[in-house]
Amino acid sequence: MFDPKGPSLAELAKQAFSSTNDGYDLLAPKFDLTPFRTPDDLLDQIAPYLGAPGSAADGLDLCTGTGAAMRILHPVCTTSATGIDRSQGMLDVARTRSLPGPADLRWVQADAMDALPAESVDVVTCFGAHGHILRPQQQPFANNIFSALRPGGRYVCLTADRPTPLNPAWWLARSFNAVMHARNAVRRPPFIMFYLLFTTERATDVLTTAGFDVAIDRDVLSRPYRSLHVLTATKPPK
Numbered sequence: 077m078f079d080p081k082g083p084s085l086a087e088l089a090k091q092a093f094s095s096t097n098d099g100y101d102l103l104a105p106k107f108d109l110t111p112f113r114t115p116d117d118l119l120d121q122i123a124p125y126l127g128a129p130g131s132a133a134d135g136l137d138l139c140t141g142t143g144a145a146m147r148i149l150h151p152v153c154t155t156s157a158t159g160i161d162r163s164q165g166m167l168d169v170a171r172t173r174s175l176p177g178p179a180d181l182r183w184v185q186a187d188a189m190d191a192l193p194a195e196s197v198d199v200v201t202c203f204g205a206h207g208h209i210l211r212p213q214q215q216p217f218a219n220n221i222f223s224a225l226r227p228g229g230r231y232v233c234l235t236a237d238r239p240t241p242l243n244p245a246w247w248l249a250r251s252f253n254a255v256m257h258a259r260n261a262v263r264r265p266p267f268i269m270f271y272l273l274f275t276t277e278r279a280t281d282v283l284t285t286a287g288f289d290v291a292i293d294r295d296v297l298s299r300p301y302r303s304l305h306v307l308t309a310t311k312p313p314k
């Protein structure tokens with residue numbers, strides 16, 4: 077559907093009709109050929125926000141999938157870079173990556189909502205996955221990241237402003253969400269994936285409430301990513 081070697085429409089439908097986890101397990105072998113994977117040219121533009129090479133000891137990429145963002149996180153770290161994901165299938169693909177650098181590369185099957193060890197990392201990232209975290213989970217998610225970071229550490233992610241109904245993106249997102257709600261009403265377990273959940277305004281709100289200083293960098297990404305902003309949430313130094 078997206079790439080001749082990527083998943084077909086029938087395969088995507090089958091994945092959407094399974095649970096969030098089973099769906100990603102099924103999609104994993106072809107995930108890197110879909111637009112759901114954060115593209116390398118976008119990640120390259122975000123890399124400077126993670127810090128200079130070797131400037132952090134430990135890094136963590138939440139909802140790492142096949143580990144796309146680990147390529148830019150790993151060089152920043154001197155001790156460890158850990159990718160966490162719930163899907164075993166996605167992690168199996170991620171484990172085939174070899175990344176040069178001194179930091180230990182670790183892949184852990186876990187839920188991003190699980191409590192993380194306190195003050196254990198210097199940089200946390202999460203890309204392409206905020207749509208899997210429902211509104212009531214957003215504040216605990218932000219609090220968990222805050223507690224996992226050492227003082228002065230940062231959380232880096234992407235956000236977008238909420239489009240108005242005059243923007244076709246609003247209608248696309250609303251239509252997708254309506255289909256997901258309908259699917260989840262008739263089929264269990266649910267597939268949790270919704271748009272417009274972690275907008276710039278909402279992300280700033282929950283991360284500030286968690287205790288972060290939040291900076292939004294707008295108009296720093298090239299086309300076709302101009303509508304995305306880089307959000308850097310810094311845990312105040314002690």
Ligand SMILES: C[S@@+](CC[C@H](N)C(=O)[O-])C[C@H]1O[C@@H](n2cnc3c(N)ncnc32)[C@H](O)[C@@H]1O
Pocket residue numbers: 096097100112113114138139140141142143144145160161162163166186187188189202203204205208
């Ligand atoms: C669209 S993919 C993004 C993968 C990768 N971060 C990227 O940018 O290419 C979303 C990933 O989030 C994972 N995921 C969703 N909810 C999760 C949760 N609560 N805990 C851990 N992983 C989760 C899925 O298994 C999937 O691999």
